[in-house]
Amino acid sequence: MAATQKVALVTGVTGQDGSYLAELLLEKGYQVHGVKRRASSFNTQRIDHIYQDKHENHVDFKLHYGDLTDSTNIIRIIQEVQPDEIYNLGAMSHVKVSFDSPEYVANVDGIGTLRILEAVRILGLEKKTRIYQASTSELYGGLAENKNAAGFYDENSAFYPRSPYGVAKIYGFWITKNYREAYDMYACNGILFNHESPRRGETFVTRKITMATAAIALGKQDCLYLGNLNSQRDWGHAKDYVEAMWRILQQDVAEDYVIATGVTTYIRDFVRFSFAEIGIELAFEGENEKEIAKVVACNNPDYQLAIGTVVVRVDPQYYRPTEVDLLLGDPTKSKTQLGWEPQYDLAGLVKEMVASDLEILKRQR
Numbered sequence: 001m002a003a004t005q006k007v008a009l010v011t012g013v014t015g016q017d018g019s020y021l022a023e024l025l026l027e028k029g030y031q032v033h034g035v036k037r038r039a040s041s042f043n044t045q046r047i048d049h050i051y052q053d054k055h056e057n058h059v060d061f062k063l064h065y066g067d068l069t070d071s072t073n074i075i076r077i078i079q080e081v082q083p084d085e086i087y088n089l090g091a092m093s094h095v096k097v098s099f100d101s102p103e104y105v106a107n108v109d110g111i112g113t114l115r116i117l118e119a120v121r122i123l124g125l126e127k128k129t130r131i132y133q134a135s136t137s138e139l140y141g142g143l144a145e146n147k148n149a150a151g152f153y154d155e156n157s158a159f160y161p162r163s164p165y166g167v168a169k170i171y172g173f174w175i176t177k178n179y180r181e182a183y184d185m186y187a188c189n190g191i192l193f194n195h196e197s198p199r200r201g202e203t204f205v206t207r208k209i210t211m212a213t214a215a216i217a218l219g220k221q222d223c224l225y226l227g228n229l230n231s232q233r234d235w236g237h238a239k240d241y242v243e244a245m246w247r248i249l250q251q252d253v254a255e256d257y258v259i260a261t262g263v264t265t266y267i268r269d270f271v272r273f274s275f276a277e278i279g280i281e282l283a284f285e286g287e288n289e290k291e292i293a294k295v296v297a298c299n300n301p302d303y304q305l306a307i308g309t310v311v312v313r314v315d316p317q318y319y320r321p322t323e324v325d326l327l328l329g330d331p332t333k334s335k336t337q338l339g340w341e342p343q344y345d346l347a348g349l350v351k352e353m354v355a356s357d358l359e360i361l362k363r364q365r
């Protein structure tokens with residue numbers, strides 16, 4: 001390792017963001033250590049392309065088995081790695097699933113953050129190691145009265161989480177801020193709004209939609225069942241958002257930042273945009289559980305669907321006990337202070353996701 005080479009530790013490296021962040025840090029010349037969980041089947045698909053054989057002379061990407069529920073393991077890894085930067089991305093990140101396993105999500109997403117901060121303190125690395133905490137727009141809970149005068153959520157908006165996930169993440173947010181203030185640690189929250197990519201987990205709504213678009217086009221699926229089509233999300237591209245994470249840790253002063261696009265879109269419209277990518281025009285009709293989407297035009301000779309075919313239905317099993325209706329973030333601070341500028345818009349994101357899912361499904365054929 002070169003004398004000046006920076007060392008980063010990434011929890012959640014096998015996830016969507018962890019994989020893009022690891023790529024970015026390697027490009028920037030870092031030595032990157034990732035924490036992966038032991039699983040009974042392979043869980044490294046997103047990082048296999050950057051894996052380096054341990055037997056090679058110079059290895060910049062290393063994996064460690066670990067779990068955010070295990071303090072001793074976290075302390076040992078941090079002691080061994082002596083990181084300049086820790087990106088705590090590991091989490092049970094599915095909002096709907098958090099209603100089914102609320103205690104687990106509190107342990108991983110809430111107390112897991114404390115375990116990282118305490119490990120750094122126990123090891124006396126407070127002045128060496130900078131910490132990024134993956135906070136989320138779910139902290140705001142979509143409460144209308146908490147938006148700023150312009151109608152956006154920003155760094156000063158009040159929180160009102162609406163799920164066990166959001167409540168666990170609010171602990172992570174405050175404990176990060178508290179350690180910064182109490183022990184003068186460089187520890188920051190990135191309050192990231194939804195961000196997606198071809199590597200998004202298949203049960204999150206965008207990927208579920210783009211996968212189904214491809215599967216329906218190729219005749220592998222008849223209908224896509226979704227939950228609440230009326231919620232609105234501020235969707236960006238994960239590649240842009242990991243760049244913001246890195247920038248947050250390169251400032252002179254540790255602060256918290258909102259990362260968002262400033263544009264919000266209905267789930268229903270994401271469905272429309274996704275099918276439009278393969279030349280299929282949809283019309284929605286009906287309300288609530290009875291809402292459906294039908295094909296009204298088919299402009300692609302490769303993907304012929306009969307006019308009138310119902311391709312989307314609502315299944316209330318996907319509704320959440322409490323929903324976040326609308327998220328819209330104000331990225332002014334991150335743009336001015338971090339110089340962060342996203343490269344993708346929603347159209348580019350949808351295009352890339354649909355193309356990738358078509359490729360994947362065609363290969364499987």
Ligand code: NDP
Nearest residue numbers: 012014015016017067068089090091093134136192194195
């Ligand atoms: P993913 O769900 O794709 O990845 C989560 C990662 O955390 C995976 O590597 C997973 O491992 C790991 N993980 C889960 N449980 C544990 C545990 N007990 N100990 C250690 N690691 C664990 O999430 P994203 O990449 O989309 O998100 C990254 C982070 O950013 C998360 O903290 C998420 O809550 C937060 N966030 C995400 C946003 C988004 O829109 N994507 C927006 C705002 C915040 P495995 O692969 O084994 O399951």
Ligand code: GDR
Nearest residue numbers: 093095136137138193194203204205206226227228231318
């Ligand atoms: P979210 O993302 O809850 O915002 O959390 P998700 O894609 O799961 O849901 C977005 C919205 O779509 C509605 N929806 C459905 N959602 C899923 N998953 N499946 C469906 O079938 C479906 N139908 C409608 C949901 O009700 C919701 O309103 C994501 C995660 O990445 C979090 O970790 C992160 O913190 C936040 O984004 C910001």
